[in-house]
Amino acid sequence: MDLVIRNGIDDIHYQPIEVGIQDGKIQAIAGEGLPSGAQEIDAGGGIVSPAFLDPHFHLENALIWRDPLNTSGTLAEAIELYARIKREMPLEDIVERGARALRLAIGNGTLWMRSHVDIDQVGRLHLLEGVVELRRRFANLIDIQLIAFPQLGMARNPEAVDYMWQAMERGADVVGGMPHGERDMEDAARHIEIAFEIARHFDADIDMHVDETDDPYWHSLELLAEKTIEAGWQGRVTAGHCCSMSAWDDGMAGRIIEKVKQADLHIVTNAPVNLMIQGRKDRHPQRRGIPRVKELLEAGVNVSCGQDDLQNMFYPFGSMDMLDVANMVAHAAHLSSPEQIQSAFDMPRYNAARGRRLQNYGVKVGAEANLVVLAASSDIEALSRRPDRRFVIRKGKVLVETRTERRWSPEAQ
Numbered sequence: 001m002d003l004v005i006r007n008g009i010d011d012i013h014y015q016p017i018e019v020g021i022q023d024g025k026i027q028a029i030a031g032e033g034l035p036s037g038a039q040e041i042d043a044g045g046g047i048v049s050p051a052f053l054d055p056h057f058h059l060e061n062a063l064i065w066r067d068p069l070n071t072s073g074t075l076a077e078a079i080e081l082y083a084r085i086k087r088e089m090p091l092e093d094i095v096e097r098g099a100r101a102l103r104l105a106i107g108n109g110t111l112w113m114r115s116h117v118d119i120d121q122v123g124r125l126h127l128l129e130g131v132v133e134l135r136r137r138f139a140n141l142i143d144i145q146l147i148a149f150p151q152l153g154m155a156r157n158p159e160a161v162d163y164m165w166q167a168m169e170r171g172a173d174v175v176g177g178m179p180h181g182e183r184d185m186e187d188a189a190r191h192i193e194i195a196f197e198i199a200r201h202f203d204a205d206i207d208m209h210v211d212e213t214d215d216p217y218w219h220s221l222e223l224l225a226e227k228t229i230e231a232g233w234q235g236r237v238t239a240g241h242c243c244s245m246s247a248w249d250d251g252m253a254g255r256i257i258e259k260v261k262q263a264d265l266h267i268v269t270n271a272p273v274n275l276m277i278q279g280r281k282d283r284h285p286q287r288r289g290i291p292r293v294k295e296l297l298e299a300g301v302n303v304s305c306g307q308d309d310l311q312n313m314f315y316p317f318g319s320m321d322m323l324d325v326a327n328m329v330a331h332a333a334h335l336s337s338p339e340q341i342q343s344a345f346d347m348p349r350y351n352a353a354r355g356r357r358l359q360n361y362g363v364k365v366g367a368e369a370n371l372v373v374l375a376a377s378s379d380i381e382a383l384s385r386r387p388d389r390r391f392v393i394r395k396g397k398v399l400v401e402t403r404t405e406r407r408w409s410p411e412a413q
């Protein structure tokens with residue numbers, strides 16, 4: 001075999017495991033005793049996990065915090081500030097900043113990403129050009145899907161609809177949307193209709209920003225679920241954010257969660273960003289601005305999580321570490337039982353893989369060897385300490401190795 005991982009534990013039951021890899025694929029798994037390989041690596045007793053996915057990110061505006069600075073901290077101001085600069089951003093600048101974000105992500109074990117790229121009458125196809133080039137340069141390191149994202153609306157901006165069709169011809173893989181950015185629910189329905197027309201033409205999946213607002217008036221998630229069923233697109237549609245769900249009453253939430261389940265929608269919570277950006281106008285008690293994660297999980301809905309933004313006008317922090325994101329989701333959504341903690345650990349792994357419809361994801365014979373070895377012996381350790389990614393392995397090749405060393409002085413012994 002080309003590569004053998006020794007001295008690891010599996011990512012579900014945390015039992016001893018060895019993994020043998022040949023021609024980029026997992027060829028053998030055993031508790032111990034695999035024959036030797038051309039290359040051998042020591043997992044140091046840590047978890048051998050399938051690599052992470054980040055299902056919701058924005059590459060082209062990563063790492064432009066402060067200039068311009070969002071003084072209100074609101075989503076509305078962020079969108080306005082971004083609209084002012086998006087057309088002028090040099091392509092090389094988009095590529096350079098995006099590359100720094102991607103290196104952080106890959107170093108932390110993320111090998112798949114979905115990135116939304118603004119498509120509208122302001123930025124036109126300029127930003128798409130930048131991220132298509134970025135994707136090309138990183139094609140050997142990470143698998144990126146681009147989502148054409150009409151952030152400034154489609155029902156109220158017919159010009160943006162033309163650009164959306166063009167974006168799908170020129171490198172976007174997935175049809176995005178933002179129905180709550182329209183004037184009212186009627187226009188939101190039209191927005192969703194247009195997105196499905198485009199998706200049907202290109203046989204593409206759909207991945208929208210949904211109800212990213214504190215206002216309970218917005219419930220375009222319900223329209224999206226209904227349309228998904230009508231179009232027969234079950235399992236192919238993702239709804240990100242879903243913030244107004246935290247402002248709905250229980251009756252409305254129950255009704256819509258049932259439809260989400262029927263439509264097999266995938267929900268992505270971007271808890272770090274929404275905890276920061278939602279509820280800004282609330283006096284206490286303040287709304288959390290995240291979906292009802294526990295209720296969704298209990299109803300059997302697939303929930304994953306995304307980084308969304310990195311140090312920009314939408315959000316001043318971010319680490320491109322999916323364990324960090326999952327940890328924040330666990331806190332924000334009160335996930336504390338053993339099963340709920342395992343769910344949080346699974347969000348950027350199995351749940352996100354299901355949302356992306358990845359075939360054969362996991363540590364199993366026959367799967368492509370896309371793995372991360374964590375210096376942790378349980379899900380709790382992985383989420384609490386966000387430990388070293390000892391090895392990040394893509395298609396059977398070690399891409400990154402990390403060893404952090406802490407030295408105590410003799411007086412501190």
Ligand SMILES: [Zn+2]
Pocket residue numbers: 056057058116209240308
């Ligand atoms: Zn987003």
